[in-house]
Amino acid sequence: MTLVTDPKAPRVAIVGATGAVGNTLIGLIEQRGLRYRDMRLVASARSAGTELTVDGVAYPVQAVDEFDFSEVDLAFFSAGTEASEKWVPKATAAGAVVIDNTIAYRMDPDTPLVVPQVNAHELDRRPKSGVIANPNCSTIPLVRLLKGVEERWGIRQAVVSTYQAASGLGHPGVEELQDASRASLDHPEEAYPNKEFTPSLAFNVIPKIDRFLDSGFTLEEQKMLQESRKILGIPHLDVTTTCVRVPVVNGHSEAVWIETQGVVDRTELVETLAALPEVTVHDRESPREFPTPATIDDRDQVHVGRVRVNPNNPRAFWLWLVADNLTIGAALNAIQIAEELIARETL
The missing domain is CATH 3.40.50.720 (NAD(P)-binding Rossmann-like Domain)
Structure with missing residues:
Protein backbone atom coordinates (compact mmCIF):
# COMPACT_ATOMS: atom_id res chain seq x y z
CA MET A 1 0.00 0.00 0.00
CA ASN A 136 6.79 11.96 -27.49
CA CYS A 137 6.56 8.19 -27.13
CA SER A 138 9.17 7.59 -29.86
CA THR A 139 11.52 10.36 -28.74
CA ILE A 140 11.96 8.96 -25.22
CA PRO A 141 13.69 5.65 -26.06
CA LEU A 142 15.69 7.28 -28.85
CA VAL A 143 17.26 10.02 -26.71
CA ARG A 144 18.07 7.55 -23.96
CA LEU A 145 20.38 5.80 -26.46
CA LEU A 146 21.62 8.97 -28.17
CA LYS A 147 22.86 10.33 -24.85
CA GLY A 148 25.39 7.51 -24.42
CA VAL A 149 26.52 7.75 -28.04
CA GLU A 150 26.95 11.53 -27.86
CA GLU A 151 28.99 11.31 -24.66
CA ARG A 152 31.35 8.67 -26.08
CA TRP A 153 31.71 9.52 -29.79
CA GLY A 154 29.68 12.64 -30.56
CA ILE A 155 26.80 12.54 -33.04
CA ARG A 156 26.97 14.03 -36.55
CA GLN A 157 23.49 12.92 -37.59
CA ALA A 158 20.78 10.34 -37.00
CA VAL A 159 18.24 8.91 -39.45
CA VAL A 160 15.26 7.17 -37.86
CA SER A 161 12.32 5.14 -39.16
CA THR A 162 9.64 4.40 -36.57
CA TYR A 163 7.14 1.54 -36.58
CA GLN A 164 4.44 2.71 -34.20
CA ALA A 165 1.66 0.63 -32.67
CA ALA A 166 -2.08 1.26 -32.71
CA SER A 167 -2.07 1.95 -28.96
CA GLY A 168 -0.37 5.24 -29.78
CA LEU A 169 -3.96 6.41 -30.29
CA GLY A 170 -5.13 4.83 -27.04
CA HIS A 171 -8.02 2.42 -26.57
CA PRO A 172 -9.87 3.64 -29.71
CA GLY A 173 -6.86 2.90 -31.89
CA VAL A 174 -6.45 -0.63 -30.54
CA GLU A 175 -10.16 -1.38 -30.82
CA GLU A 176 -10.32 -0.16 -34.42
CA LEU A 177 -7.29 -2.24 -35.44
CA GLN A 178 -8.78 -5.36 -33.85
CA ASP A 179 -12.27 -4.79 -35.29
CA ALA A 180 -10.96 -3.90 -38.75
CA SER A 181 -8.69 -6.97 -38.79
CA ARG A 182 -11.60 -9.27 -37.93
CA ALA A 183 -13.83 -7.59 -40.51
CA SER A 184 -11.12 -7.85 -43.18
CA LEU A 185 -10.79 -11.59 -42.56
CA ASP A 186 -14.53 -12.28 -42.37
CA HIS A 187 -15.64 -9.97 -45.20
CA PRO A 188 -12.62 -9.09 -47.36
CA GLU A 189 -14.83 -7.65 -50.08
CA GLU A 190 -16.26 -4.95 -47.79
CA ALA A 191 -14.56 -1.72 -46.72
CA TYR A 192 -14.36 -1.25 -42.96
CA PRO A 193 -15.51 2.22 -41.78
CA ASN A 194 -12.36 3.80 -40.31
CA LYS A 195 -12.22 6.64 -37.84
CA GLU A 196 -8.79 6.48 -36.20
CA PHE A 197 -6.69 5.31 -39.17
CA THR A 198 -6.96 6.35 -42.83
CA PRO A 199 -6.55 4.17 -44.78
CA SER A 200 -7.34 1.16 -42.60
CA LEU A 201 -4.44 -0.13 -40.49
CA ALA A 202 -5.60 -3.75 -40.75
CA PHE A 203 -2.91 -5.74 -42.60
CA ASN A 204 -1.41 -2.44 -43.69
CA VAL A 205 1.25 0.16 -42.86
CA ILE A 206 0.62 3.92 -42.99
CA PRO A 207 3.61 6.25 -43.53
CA LYS A 208 1.86 9.17 -41.83
CA ILE A 209 1.36 9.94 -38.14
CA ASP A 210 -0.27 13.23 -37.16
CA ARG A 211 -0.85 15.99 -39.75
CA PHE A 212 1.28 16.96 -42.71
CA LEU A 213 3.32 20.18 -42.51
CA ASP A 214 4.24 22.50 -45.37
CA SER A 215 7.73 20.94 -45.33
CA GLY A 216 6.29 17.57 -46.38
CA PHE A 217 7.18 16.09 -43.00
CA THR A 218 4.49 15.24 -40.47
CA LEU A 219 4.10 16.84 -37.06
CA GLU A 220 5.18 13.55 -35.45
CA GLU A 221 8.42 13.66 -37.42
CA GLN A 222 9.02 17.29 -36.49
CA LYS A 223 8.38 16.50 -32.82
CA MET A 224 11.17 13.95 -32.76
CA LEU A 225 13.67 16.48 -34.13
CA GLN A 226 12.68 19.38 -31.89
CA GLU A 227 12.28 17.30 -28.75
CA SER A 228 15.58 15.44 -29.18
CA ARG A 229 17.39 18.77 -29.49
CA LYS A 230 15.75 20.19 -26.38
CA ILE A 231 16.21 17.12 -24.16
CA LEU A 232 19.85 16.54 -25.12
CA GLY A 233 20.66 20.25 -25.08
CA ILE A 234 22.08 20.11 -28.62
CA PRO A 235 20.25 22.82 -30.56
CA HIS A 236 21.76 21.89 -33.93
CA LEU A 237 21.41 18.10 -33.61
CA ASP A 238 20.60 16.60 -37.03
CA VAL A 239 17.81 14.04 -36.66
CA THR A 240 15.54 13.18 -39.59
CA THR A 241 12.65 10.75 -39.26
CA THR A 242 9.96 8.84 -41.13
CA CYS A 243 7.13 7.84 -38.79
CA VAL A 244 5.03 4.83 -39.79
CA ARG A 245 1.96 3.30 -38.15
CA VAL A 246 1.98 -0.51 -38.21
CA PRO A 247 -0.68 -3.13 -37.35
CA VAL A 248 0.78 -3.91 -33.91
CA VAL A 249 -1.37 -3.56 -30.79
CA ASN A 250 1.34 -2.22 -28.48
CA GLY A 251 5.05 -1.48 -28.62
CA HIS A 252 6.87 1.00 -30.85
CA SER A 253 9.97 0.00 -32.82
CA GLU A 254 12.65 2.13 -34.48
CA ALA A 255 15.39 1.50 -37.02
CA VAL A 256 18.13 4.02 -36.23
CA TRP A 257 21.19 4.99 -38.29
CA ILE A 258 23.73 7.16 -36.47
CA GLU A 259 26.85 8.78 -37.86
CA THR A 260 29.35 9.78 -35.18
CA GLN A 261 32.36 12.08 -34.91
CA GLY A 262 34.71 9.19 -34.11
CA VAL A 263 35.41 5.65 -35.30
CA VAL A 264 33.11 3.12 -33.60
CA ASP A 265 34.10 -0.37 -32.47
CA ARG A 266 31.09 -2.69 -32.31
CA THR A 267 32.14 -4.42 -29.09
CA GLU A 268 32.61 -1.10 -27.34
CA LEU A 269 29.33 0.20 -28.79
CA VAL A 270 27.40 -2.79 -27.49
CA GLU A 271 28.94 -2.42 -24.03
CA THR A 272 28.27 1.34 -24.03
CA LEU A 273 24.60 0.80 -24.86
CA ALA A 274 24.26 -2.06 -22.36
CA ALA A 275 25.68 0.13 -19.59
CA LEU A 276 22.94 2.75 -20.03
CA PRO A 277 20.20 2.77 -17.36
CA GLU A 278 17.35 0.35 -18.04
CA VAL A 279 18.58 -0.74 -21.47
CA THR A 280 18.76 -4.39 -22.59
CA VAL A 281 20.99 -5.23 -25.57
CA HIS A 282 19.74 -8.50 -27.00
CA ASP A 283 22.62 -9.21 -29.36
CA ARG A 284 25.30 -8.70 -26.74
CA GLU A 285 26.19 -12.38 -27.01
CA SER A 286 24.94 -13.15 -30.53
CA PRO A 287 24.17 -10.75 -33.41
CA ARG A 288 21.29 -13.05 -34.34
CA GLU A 289 19.25 -12.08 -31.26
CA PHE A 290 16.78 -9.18 -31.52
CA PRO A 291 13.68 -7.83 -29.75
CA THR A 292 10.18 -7.44 -31.18
CA PRO A 293 7.04 -5.81 -29.73
CA ALA A 294 5.47 -9.24 -29.20
CA THR A 295 8.46 -10.88 -27.50
CA ILE A 296 10.01 -8.30 -25.14
CA ASP A 297 9.66 -9.59 -21.60
CA ASP A 298 10.49 -6.54 -19.46
CA ARG A 299 8.37 -3.59 -20.56
CA ASP A 300 10.24 -1.20 -18.27
CA GLN A 301 13.38 -1.52 -20.42
CA VAL A 302 14.45 -0.10 -23.77
CA HIS A 303 15.31 -3.16 -25.88
CA VAL A 304 18.09 -3.01 -28.49
CA GLY A 305 19.27 -5.38 -31.20
CA ARG A 306 20.71 -5.56 -34.75
CA VAL A 307 23.71 -3.44 -33.73
CA ARG A 308 25.83 -3.12 -36.90
CA VAL A 309 28.79 -0.87 -37.59
CA ASN A 310 28.83 0.11 -41.27
CA PRO A 311 31.79 -1.69 -42.90
CA ASN A 312 32.06 1.11 -45.48
CA ASN A 313 31.95 3.88 -42.88
CA PRO A 314 33.28 2.92 -39.42
CA ARG A 315 31.93 6.19 -38.01
CA ALA A 316 28.34 5.03 -38.61
CA PHE A 317 26.17 2.23 -37.31
CA TRP A 318 22.64 0.85 -37.33
CA LEU A 319 20.57 -0.39 -34.42
CA TRP A 320 17.01 -1.58 -33.84
CA LEU A 321 15.11 -0.58 -30.70
CA VAL A 322 11.77 -1.65 -29.23
CA ALA A 323 9.99 0.04 -26.33
CA ASP A 324 6.53 -0.20 -24.83
CA ASN A 325 4.92 3.09 -25.84
CA LEU A 326 2.43 3.09 -22.95
CA THR A 327 5.13 2.56 -20.30
CA ILE A 328 8.58 3.72 -21.51
CA GLY A 329 6.98 6.14 -23.97
Whole structure:
Protein backbone atom coordinates (compact mmCIF):
# COMPACT_ATOMS: atom_id res chain seq x y z
CA MET A 1 0.00 0.00 0.00
CA THR A 2 1.51 3.33 -1.05
CA LEU A 3 -1.27 5.48 0.43
CA VAL A 4 0.43 7.05 3.45
CA THR A 5 -0.17 9.73 6.07
CA ASP A 6 3.28 11.29 5.67
CA PRO A 7 2.66 15.04 5.11
CA LYS A 8 5.66 15.11 2.75
CA ALA A 9 3.97 12.66 0.38
CA PRO A 10 2.10 14.45 -2.41
CA ARG A 11 -1.62 14.58 -3.02
CA VAL A 12 -1.97 13.18 -6.55
CA ALA A 13 -4.49 13.55 -9.37
CA ILE A 14 -4.54 11.56 -12.61
CA VAL A 15 -6.40 13.46 -15.33
CA GLY A 16 -7.40 11.05 -18.07
CA ALA A 17 -7.50 8.16 -15.60
CA THR A 18 -9.84 6.05 -17.73
CA GLY A 19 -7.62 6.14 -20.84
CA ALA A 20 -4.87 3.77 -21.92
CA VAL A 21 -2.04 5.84 -20.42
CA GLY A 22 -4.12 6.65 -17.33
CA ASN A 23 -4.72 2.94 -16.71
CA THR A 24 -0.99 2.30 -17.15
CA LEU A 25 -0.15 5.09 -14.70
CA ILE A 26 -2.33 3.47 -12.06
CA GLY A 27 -0.67 0.11 -12.60
CA LEU A 28 2.81 1.63 -12.33
CA ILE A 29 1.94 3.56 -9.17
CA GLU A 30 0.99 0.24 -7.60
CA GLN A 31 3.95 -1.66 -9.06
CA ARG A 32 6.61 0.90 -8.14
CA GLY A 33 5.15 1.88 -4.77
CA LEU A 34 4.88 5.61 -5.44
CA ARG A 35 3.98 7.14 -2.06
CA TYR A 36 1.03 9.54 -1.93
CA ARG A 37 -1.30 10.79 0.81
CA ASP A 38 -4.36 11.33 -1.36
CA MET A 39 -5.44 10.11 -4.78
CA ARG A 40 -7.96 11.70 -7.14
CA LEU A 41 -8.98 10.20 -10.47
CA VAL A 42 -10.26 12.68 -13.04
CA ALA A 43 -11.65 12.41 -16.57
CA SER A 44 -14.26 13.94 -18.85
CA ALA A 45 -17.85 14.34 -17.66
CA ARG A 46 -18.70 11.28 -19.78
CA SER A 47 -16.58 9.07 -17.50
CA ALA A 48 -17.55 10.73 -14.20
CA GLY A 49 -18.90 8.30 -11.64
CA THR A 50 -16.92 5.34 -12.95
CA GLU A 51 -15.01 3.56 -10.20
CA LEU A 52 -11.36 2.59 -10.55
CA THR A 53 -9.17 0.84 -7.99
CA VAL A 54 -5.73 2.01 -6.89
CA ASP A 55 -3.84 -0.11 -4.36
CA GLY A 56 -7.04 -1.95 -3.51
CA VAL A 57 -9.04 1.22 -2.80
CA ALA A 58 -11.96 2.15 -5.06
CA TYR A 59 -12.07 5.77 -6.20
CA PRO A 60 -14.91 7.45 -8.13
CA VAL A 61 -13.79 9.25 -11.27
CA GLN A 62 -14.49 12.97 -11.00
CA ALA A 63 -15.35 15.30 -13.87
CA VAL A 64 -12.46 17.58 -14.81
CA ASP A 65 -14.72 20.61 -15.28
CA GLU A 66 -15.81 20.36 -11.63
CA PHE A 67 -12.49 19.36 -10.09
CA ASP A 68 -10.71 21.61 -7.57
CA PHE A 69 -6.97 21.42 -8.35
CA SER A 70 -6.09 23.23 -5.12
CA GLU A 71 -6.68 19.87 -3.42
CA VAL A 72 -3.63 18.25 -5.08
CA ASP A 73 0.13 18.86 -5.20
CA LEU A 74 0.90 16.83 -8.33
CA ALA A 75 -1.31 16.25 -11.38
CA PHE A 76 -0.59 13.82 -14.20
CA PHE A 77 -2.32 14.95 -17.40
CA SER A 78 -2.98 12.35 -20.07
CA ALA A 79 -6.34 13.34 -21.53
CA GLY A 80 -5.21 14.79 -24.86
CA THR A 81 -3.78 18.10 -26.04
CA GLU A 82 -7.07 19.99 -26.06
CA ALA A 83 -7.79 19.04 -22.44
CA SER A 84 -4.26 20.00 -21.38
CA GLU A 85 -4.48 23.38 -23.07
CA LYS A 86 -7.74 24.08 -21.25
CA TRP A 87 -7.14 22.62 -17.79
CA VAL A 88 -3.39 22.66 -17.12
CA PRO A 89 -3.36 26.47 -16.58
CA LYS A 90 -6.14 26.06 -14.01
CA ALA A 91 -4.16 23.32 -12.23
CA THR A 92 -0.92 25.33 -12.09
CA ALA A 93 -2.78 28.48 -11.01
CA ALA A 94 -4.18 26.46 -8.11
CA GLY A 95 -0.63 25.50 -7.06
CA ALA A 96 -0.27 22.00 -8.50
CA VAL A 97 2.80 20.84 -10.39
CA VAL A 98 1.69 19.22 -13.64
CA ILE A 99 3.38 16.38 -15.54
CA ASP A 100 1.81 16.68 -18.99
CA ASN A 101 1.81 13.88 -21.55
CA THR A 102 0.78 15.93 -24.60
CA ILE A 103 2.43 18.21 -27.13
CA ALA A 104 0.82 21.28 -25.54
CA TYR A 105 3.83 22.54 -23.53
CA ARG A 106 6.82 20.57 -24.80
CA MET A 107 8.46 23.43 -26.66
CA ASP A 108 7.53 26.14 -24.14
CA PRO A 109 10.85 27.69 -23.00
CA ASP A 110 9.59 27.88 -19.40
CA THR A 111 8.65 24.18 -19.38
CA PRO A 112 11.36 21.51 -19.03
CA LEU A 113 11.04 18.52 -21.35
CA VAL A 114 12.37 15.64 -19.28
CA VAL A 115 13.60 12.10 -19.67
CA PRO A 116 15.04 11.34 -16.20
CA GLN A 117 17.81 9.07 -17.53
CA VAL A 118 19.00 11.96 -19.73
CA ASN A 119 18.31 15.34 -18.11
CA ALA A 120 17.03 14.79 -14.55
CA HIS A 121 18.93 17.92 -13.47
CA GLU A 122 16.03 19.92 -14.93
CA LEU A 123 14.00 18.76 -11.91
CA ASP A 124 16.26 20.39 -9.31
CA ARG A 125 13.92 23.38 -9.22
CA ARG A 126 10.22 23.95 -9.65
CA PRO A 127 9.55 24.89 -13.29
CA LYS A 128 8.63 28.50 -13.97
CA SER A 129 5.50 27.37 -15.84
CA GLY A 130 4.50 24.86 -13.17
CA VAL A 131 4.59 22.17 -15.88
CA ILE A 132 7.02 19.37 -16.72
CA ALA A 133 6.42 17.99 -20.20
CA ASN A 134 6.59 14.30 -21.03
CA PRO A 135 8.17 13.82 -24.50
CA ASN A 136 6.79 11.96 -27.49
CA CYS A 137 6.56 8.19 -27.13
CA SER A 138 9.17 7.59 -29.86
CA THR A 139 11.52 10.36 -28.74
CA ILE A 140 11.96 8.96 -25.22
CA PRO A 141 13.69 5.65 -26.06
CA LEU A 142 15.69 7.28 -28.85
CA VAL A 143 17.26 10.02 -26.71
CA ARG A 144 18.07 7.55 -23.96
CA LEU A 145 20.38 5.80 -26.46
CA LEU A 146 21.62 8.97 -28.17
CA LYS A 147 22.86 10.33 -24.85
CA GLY A 148 25.39 7.51 -24.42
CA VAL A 149 26.52 7.75 -28.04
CA GLU A 150 26.95 11.53 -27.86
CA GLU A 151 28.99 11.31 -24.66
CA ARG A 152 31.35 8.67 -26.08
CA TRP A 153 31.71 9.52 -29.79
CA GLY A 154 29.68 12.64 -30.56
CA ILE A 155 26.80 12.54 -33.04
CA ARG A 156 26.97 14.03 -36.55
CA GLN A 157 23.49 12.92 -37.59
CA ALA A 158 20.78 10.34 -37.00
CA VAL A 159 18.24 8.91 -39.45
CA VAL A 160 15.26 7.17 -37.86
CA SER A 161 12.32 5.14 -39.16
CA THR A 162 9.64 4.40 -36.57
CA TYR A 163 7.14 1.54 -36.58
CA GLN A 164 4.44 2.71 -34.20
CA ALA A 165 1.66 0.63 -32.67
CA ALA A 166 -2.08 1.26 -32.71
CA SER A 167 -2.07 1.95 -28.96
CA GLY A 168 -0.37 5.24 -29.78
CA LEU A 169 -3.96 6.41 -30.29
CA GLY A 170 -5.13 4.83 -27.04
CA HIS A 171 -8.02 2.42 -26.57
CA PRO A 172 -9.87 3.64 -29.71
CA GLY A 173 -6.86 2.90 -31.89
CA VAL A 174 -6.45 -0.63 -30.54
CA GLU A 175 -10.16 -1.38 -30.82
CA GLU A 176 -10.32 -0.16 -34.42
CA LEU A 177 -7.29 -2.24 -35.44
CA GLN A 178 -8.78 -5.36 -33.85
CA ASP A 179 -12.27 -4.79 -35.29
CA ALA A 180 -10.96 -3.90 -38.75
CA SER A 181 -8.69 -6.97 -38.79
CA ARG A 182 -11.60 -9.27 -37.93
CA ALA A 183 -13.83 -7.59 -40.51
CA SER A 184 -11.12 -7.85 -43.18
CA LEU A 185 -10.79 -11.59 -42.56
CA ASP A 186 -14.53 -12.28 -42.37
CA HIS A 187 -15.64 -9.97 -45.20
CA PRO A 188 -12.62 -9.09 -47.36
CA GLU A 189 -14.83 -7.65 -50.08
CA GLU A 190 -16.26 -4.95 -47.79
CA ALA A 191 -14.56 -1.72 -46.72
CA TYR A 192 -14.36 -1.25 -42.96
CA PRO A 193 -15.51 2.22 -41.78
CA ASN A 194 -12.36 3.80 -40.31
CA LYS A 195 -12.22 6.64 -37.84
CA GLU A 196 -8.79 6.48 -36.20
CA PHE A 197 -6.69 5.31 -39.17
CA THR A 198 -6.96 6.35 -42.83
CA PRO A 199 -6.55 4.17 -44.78
CA SER A 200 -7.34 1.16 -42.60
CA LEU A 201 -4.44 -0.13 -40.49
CA ALA A 202 -5.60 -3.75 -40.75
CA PHE A 203 -2.91 -5.74 -42.60
CA ASN A 204 -1.41 -2.44 -43.69
CA VAL A 205 1.25 0.16 -42.86
CA ILE A 206 0.62 3.92 -42.99
CA PRO A 207 3.61 6.25 -43.53
CA LYS A 208 1.86 9.17 -41.83
CA ILE A 209 1.36 9.94 -38.14
CA ASP A 210 -0.27 13.23 -37.16
CA ARG A 211 -0.85 15.99 -39.75
CA PHE A 212 1.28 16.96 -42.71
CA LEU A 213 3.32 20.18 -42.51
CA ASP A 214 4.24 22.50 -45.37
CA SER A 215 7.73 20.94 -45.33
CA GLY A 216 6.29 17.57 -46.38
CA PHE A 217 7.18 16.09 -43.00
CA THR A 218 4.49 15.24 -40.47
CA LEU A 219 4.10 16.84 -37.06
CA GLU A 220 5.18 13.55 -35.45
CA GLU A 221 8.42 13.66 -37.42
CA GLN A 222 9.02 17.29 -36.49
CA LYS A 223 8.38 16.50 -32.82
CA MET A 224 11.17 13.95 -32.76
CA LEU A 225 13.67 16.48 -34.13
CA GLN A 226 12.68 19.38 -31.89
CA GLU A 227 12.28 17.30 -28.75
CA SER A 228 15.58 15.44 -29.18
CA ARG A 229 17.39 18.77 -29.49
CA LYS A 230 15.75 20.19 -26.38
CA ILE A 231 16.21 17.12 -24.16
CA LEU A 232 19.85 16.54 -25.12
CA GLY A 233 20.66 20.25 -25.08
CA ILE A 234 22.08 20.11 -28.62
CA PRO A 235 20.25 22.82 -30.56
CA HIS A 236 21.76 21.89 -33.93
CA LEU A 237 21.41 18.10 -33.61
CA ASP A 238 20.60 16.60 -37.03
CA VAL A 239 17.81 14.04 -36.66
CA THR A 240 15.54 13.18 -39.59
CA THR A 241 12.65 10.75 -39.26
CA THR A 242 9.96 8.84 -41.13
CA CYS A 243 7.13 7.84 -38.79
CA VAL A 244 5.03 4.83 -39.79
CA ARG A 245 1.96 3.30 -38.15
CA VAL A 246 1.98 -0.51 -38.21
CA PRO A 247 -0.68 -3.13 -37.35
CA VAL A 248 0.78 -3.91 -33.91
CA VAL A 249 -1.37 -3.56 -30.79
CA ASN A 250 1.34 -2.22 -28.48
CA GLY A 251 5.05 -1.48 -28.62
CA HIS A 252 6.87 1.00 -30.85
CA SER A 253 9.97 0.00 -32.82
CA GLU A 254 12.65 2.13 -34.48
CA ALA A 255 15.39 1.50 -37.02
CA VAL A 256 18.13 4.02 -36.23
CA TRP A 257 21.19 4.99 -38.29
CA ILE A 258 23.73 7.16 -36.47
CA GLU A 259 26.85 8.78 -37.86
CA THR A 260 29.35 9.78 -35.18
CA GLN A 261 32.36 12.08 -34.91
CA GLY A 262 34.71 9.19 -34.11
CA VAL A 263 35.41 5.65 -35.30
CA VAL A 264 33.11 3.12 -33.60
CA ASP A 265 34.10 -0.37 -32.47
CA ARG A 266 31.09 -2.69 -32.31
CA THR A 267 32.14 -4.42 -29.09
CA GLU A 268 32.61 -1.10 -27.34
CA LEU A 269 29.33 0.20 -28.79
CA VAL A 270 27.40 -2.79 -27.49
CA GLU A 271 28.94 -2.42 -24.03
CA THR A 272 28.27 1.34 -24.03
CA LEU A 273 24.60 0.80 -24.86
CA ALA A 274 24.26 -2.06 -22.36
CA ALA A 275 25.68 0.13 -19.59
CA LEU A 276 22.94 2.75 -20.03
CA PRO A 277 20.20 2.77 -17.36
CA GLU A 278 17.35 0.35 -18.04
CA VAL A 279 18.58 -0.74 -21.47
CA THR A 280 18.76 -4.39 -22.59
CA VAL A 281 20.99 -5.23 -25.57
CA HIS A 282 19.74 -8.50 -27.00
CA ASP A 283 22.62 -9.21 -29.36
CA ARG A 284 25.30 -8.70 -26.74
CA GLU A 285 26.19 -12.38 -27.01
CA SER A 286 24.94 -13.15 -30.53
CA PRO A 287 24.17 -10.75 -33.41
CA ARG A 288 21.29 -13.05 -34.34
CA GLU A 289 19.25 -12.08 -31.26
CA PHE A 290 16.78 -9.18 -31.52
CA PRO A 291 13.68 -7.83 -29.75
CA THR A 292 10.18 -7.44 -31.18
CA PRO A 293 7.04 -5.81 -29.73
CA ALA A 294 5.47 -9.24 -29.20
CA THR A 295 8.46 -10.88 -27.50
CA ILE A 296 10.01 -8.30 -25.14
CA ASP A 297 9.66 -9.59 -21.60
CA ASP A 298 10.49 -6.54 -19.46
CA ARG A 299 8.37 -3.59 -20.56
CA ASP A 300 10.24 -1.20 -18.27
CA GLN A 301 13.38 -1.52 -20.42
CA VAL A 302 14.45 -0.10 -23.77
CA HIS A 303 15.31 -3.16 -25.88
CA VAL A 304 18.09 -3.01 -28.49
CA GLY A 305 19.27 -5.38 -31.20
CA ARG A 306 20.71 -5.56 -34.75
CA VAL A 307 23.71 -3.44 -33.73
CA ARG A 308 25.83 -3.12 -36.90
CA VAL A 309 28.79 -0.87 -37.59
CA ASN A 310 28.83 0.11 -41.27
CA PRO A 311 31.79 -1.69 -42.90
CA ASN A 312 32.06 1.11 -45.48
CA ASN A 313 31.95 3.88 -42.88
CA PRO A 314 33.28 2.92 -39.42
CA ARG A 315 31.93 6.19 -38.01
CA ALA A 316 28.34 5.03 -38.61
CA PHE A 317 26.17 2.23 -37.31
CA TRP A 318 22.64 0.85 -37.33
CA LEU A 319 20.57 -0.39 -34.42
CA TRP A 320 17.01 -1.58 -33.84
CA LEU A 321 15.11 -0.58 -30.70
CA VAL A 322 11.77 -1.65 -29.23
CA ALA A 323 9.99 0.04 -26.33
CA ASP A 324 6.53 -0.20 -24.83
CA ASN A 325 4.92 3.09 -25.84
CA LEU A 326 2.43 3.09 -22.95
CA THR A 327 5.13 2.56 -20.30
CA ILE A 328 8.58 3.72 -21.51
CA GLY A 329 6.98 6.14 -23.97
CA ALA A 330 4.46 7.69 -21.60
CA ALA A 331 3.40 6.50 -18.14
CA LEU A 332 6.72 5.16 -16.84
CA ASN A 333 8.60 8.28 -17.88
CA ALA A 334 5.94 10.37 -16.09
CA ILE A 335 6.19 8.25 -12.93
CA GLN A 336 9.98 8.49 -12.97
CA ILE A 337 9.68 12.28 -13.25
CA ALA A 338 7.41 12.22 -10.18
CA GLU A 339 9.86 10.01 -8.29
CA GLU A 340 12.66 12.46 -9.05
CA LEU A 341 10.54 15.44 -7.96
CA ILE A 342 9.78 13.74 -4.65
CA ALA A 343 13.39 12.67 -4.09
CA ARG A 344 14.65 16.19 -4.84
CA GLU A 345 11.89 17.76 -2.72
CA THR A 346 10.93 19.96 -5.66
CA LEU A 347 7.15 19.76 -5.16
